[in-house]
Amino acid sequence: KHRKHPGGRGNAGGMHHHRINFDKYHPGYFGKVGMRNFHLRRQHKFCPTINLDKLWSLVGADKLSELTKEKSNKAPVIDLVQFGYYKLLGRGHLPKQPVIVK
Template identity: 90%
Template sequence: MPTDCNGQVSTATGASKHNLQHSNIKRKKTRKLRGHVSHGHGRIGKHRKHPGGRGNAGGMHHHRINFDKYHPGYFGKVGMRNFHLRRQHKFRPEINLDKLWSLVGAEKFAELEKEKSTKAPVIDLVKFGYYKLLGRGHLPARPVIVKAKYFSKKAEDKIKKAGGVCLLSA
C-alpha cells in the first residue's frame, strides 16, 4: 500500500484515509483549560477572596476608570466652606389673621364661644410650623394669646384691639 510522507495510507485518488479537515479557528481559553484542575487560577487561592480589593477600594488607583466614568466628583473638594453662613435665614413661614382660629379647631372654638369664658386660648404658631403672623383678615372679638417669632404691625394692633396679647418666642 502506498503511504504519504506522514505515514498515512493513501488511496488511489490520493486523499488520506481519515479525511481530517483542519480549521484556522483558534480554540477558546476555556476549552483549552478543560481537564486541568486549577483552570488557570493556581493551587492555593483557587480563584477566591477579593482580588480587586473590598468595596470601593482602589477608586484612585486600579479602579480609577470606573470611578471617573460612573461616579465623577466622588473624590476631592470643591471651593471653600463658609463657616459664618446662616442657611435659610430668610425661612419665615407666614400665616394671616383670618386663618389663625383654624389652627385651634372648630370644636375648641365652638366650646369657647359657648362658655363665654374670660380665658383666652394660647396659640403657639411655631408649634404649627409658622414663624410670622400677618394682618390680613378679621379676628372675632375674643381675646387670644398668640406666640410667634415675628408679628406684622397690623396683626399686633388687631390682636390688641380684640383684647389679646402678642408674645415673642425665640
C-alpha cells in the same frame, strides 16, 4: 464657496469684529449686573407666614365652639412655631373672642 468659519465659531468676535451687531441687537450682553453673595445661606430667609383670618383654623372648631358658648374668661393660647409658622401677618379680621398668640 463655503470657507468653513470665516467670522469665527459661534459668538466669537462679539467684542471685536462683530461688535456692531452685538451692540445693535444685543445691548447689555457683556458685563456684570448686581452683587455677588459668596456664601449664600438660604435657611436664614426661611420664615413661613400665616394671616389673621387663618389663625382660628389652627385652634380647631370644637375648641372654638366651646369657648364661644361658655363666655368664660379663658383665652386660647396659639403657639405659631408649634404649627410651623414664624410670622403672623395682618390680612383679615379676628372675632371678638380674646386670644393669646405666641
